[in-house]
Amino acid sequence: MPQKPPRCAFHTLGCKVNQYDTGSLMRLFRERGYDIVDFDSPADVYCINTCTVTSMSEKKSRQAIRRAKRRCPSAVVAVVGCYAQVAPEEVAAIPGVDVVAGIGERGMVVDLVERARRGEGPIVEVSVRRPGGRFEELPCARPETRTRGFVKVQEGCDEFCSYCRVPYARGASRSRDPKDVLAEVRRFVEVGHREIVLTGIHLGAYGRDLPGAAGGVRPDLAWLVERVHETRGLGRVRLSSVEPLDVNERLIRVVSDLPKVAKHFHIPLQSGDDETLEMMNRKYRTSDYERLIHRIREQIRPCGITTDIMVGFPGETEERFMRSCEFARRVGFSRMHVFAYSPRPGTRAARMQGQVDATTRRVRSEAMISLGRELAFEFHRSLVGTREEVLVEEEDPGDGFLHGFGSTYVRVRFPGGPGAGGELVPVSVVAAEPDGVLAARVSRLEAREEGSEGSREK
Ligand code: SF4
Numbered sequence: 209m210p211q212k213p214p215r216c217a218f219h220t221l222g223c224k225v226n227q228y229d230t231g232s233l234m235r236l237f238r239e240r241g242y243d244i245v246d247f248d249s250p251a252d253v254y255c256i257n258t259c260t261v262t263s264m265s266e267k268k269s270r271q272a273i274r275r276a277k278r279r280c281p282s283a284v285v286a287v288v289g290c291y292a293q294v295a296p297e298e299v300a301a302i303p304g305v306d307v308v309a310g311i312g313e314r315g316m317v318v319d320l321v322e323r324a325r326r327g328e329g330p331i332v333e334v335s336v337r338r339p340g341g342r343f344e345e346l347p348c349a350r351p352e353t354r355t356r357g358f359v360k361v362q363e364g365c366d367e368f369c370s371y372c373r374v375p376y377a378r379g380a381s382r383s384r385d386p387k388d389v390l391a392e393v394r395r396f397v398e399v400g401h402r403e404i405v406l407t408g409i410h411l412g413a414y415g416r417d418l419p420g421a422a423g424g425v426r427p428d429l430a431w432l433v434e435r436v437h438e439t440r441g442l443g444r445v446r447l448s449s450v451e452p453l454d455v456n457e458r459l460i461r462v463v464s465d466l467p468k469v470a471k472h473f474h475i476p477l478q479s480g481d482d483e484t485l486e487m488m489n490r491k492y493r494t495s496d497y498e499r500l501i502h503r504i505r506e507q508i509r510p511c512g513i514t515t516d517i518m519v520g521f522p523g524e525t526e527e528r529f530m531r532s533c534e535f536a537r538r539v540g541f542s543r544m545h546v547f548a549y550s551p552r553p554g555t556r557a558a559r560m561q562g563q564v565d566a567t568t569r570r571v572r573s574e575a576m577i578s579l580g581r582e583l584a585f586e587f588h589r590s591l592v593g594t595r596e597e598v599l600v601e602e603e604d605p606g607d608g609f610l611h612g613f614g615s616t617y618v619r620v621r622f623p624g625g626p627g628a629g630g631e632l633v634p635v636s637v638v639a640a641e642p643d644g645v646l647a648a649r650v651s652r653l654e655a656r657e658e659g660s661e662g663s664r665e666k
Pocket residue numbers: 365366367368369372373374375409410451
């Protein structure tokens with residue numbers, strides 16, 4: 209009887225970059241004969257791709273390890289990702305962990321797991337030096353026929369915001385070769401992804417470490433978006449998070465002028481108070497941020513502006529918190545991801561005076577989340593009467609409505625129709641809802657006519 213292939217299950221915490229990395233790891237395991245199974249199924253290997261951004265993400269990483277061990281006590285448990293990189297001994301000491309692999313060791317995870325399956329272990333392979341050098345080209349995630357494909361174009365960060373452990377975990381900023389980026393975009397588009405999301409840890413640093421191309425032009429993010437936009441069959445390209453100081457005039461123009469670029473910027477604010485920004489080692493001030501948003505809105509309307517915002521940073525008094533709220537209100541974000549600060553070992557902020565107690569952090573977090581909902585609803589109202597193009601992701605079996613995201617990254621639902629799954633459908637927004645907008649289909653002809661009128665106006 210032929211032997212059954214070994215089964216490997218994955219669990220991913222944290223950001224889109226981690227999700228992308230898990231896709232690459234899956235591919236490595238598949239190539240070595242493993243079947244990929246669901247994390248809640250019995251498996252021979254459990255691979256947990258961890259995150260270190262908050263103490264909560266580390267807690268969830270530990271819970272996932274315990275869950276895997278409970279499900280299959282004899283399975284090999286491999287822990288990779290940022291938490292494994294910054295605290296290998298702590299991770300190795302968690303009962304049931306067989307393999308700990310660092311960021312630079314992702315490519316050898318299958319070998320380490322095989323060794324552990326032969327009885328070696330626990331194995332800890334984590335380089336102590338900060339990862340850096342060239343972008344590590346792993347086999348790309350095998351594209352599945354999903355609507356949106358994430359393409360990682362950059363790794364690492366050199367910013368060292370005082371609260372953040374990521375530069376220690378992910379190492380120096382390094383950009384992926386544009387040839388490899390474009391080849392992966394083509395592969396994703398060929399198997400049916402309509403939207404490509406360019407992602408990285410410090411996406412706006414793309415190109416800084418790359419040599420100038422022929423003719424002396426150094427690739428940067430705007431340049432890359434233009435190249436990706438030329439991909440035949442591409443429906444839409446979206447940028448993930450871009451730091452405020454990296455959104456330059458060229459990038460705004462590219463987003464404004466190229467029709468297939470999503471009219472959306474995710475620009476982390478972190479705080480709307482200048483003293484807090486200074487202590488966070490963020491290099492811009494609220495006036496810079498406000499000017500930037502003004503420049504974007506002068507050129508792109510409507511444009512979704514989403515952000516990350518942190519509450520309870522050391523030294524954040526009630527007054528500073530209120531300033532942060534007022535600033536967020538003034539900007540009018542279309543969506544806010546709110547994080548309560550948690551001290552990360554080894555960071556400067558963890559040693560700062562004026563740590564804010566957990567209850568205050570929770571209360572501020574709830575207040576900021578509630579403000580975020582209010583602002584989102586206002587943005588949804590502002591879209592009524594405008595046109596959107598929705599990437600249809602699913603159909604609600606209850607009412608038959610189709611759901612997806614518009615160009616501005618707003619959730620849209622509209623009465624369904626056959627064959628729209630994974631398609632970009634032009635709609636007209638008819639009503640605002642707390643979670644998104646309600647829309648009606650418009651014909652392609654109407655949408656095209658409107659588009660050409662729009663371009664005549666320019
Ligand atoms: S830009 Fe700041 S918050 Fe973002 S990964 Fe780098 S150090 Fe962390």
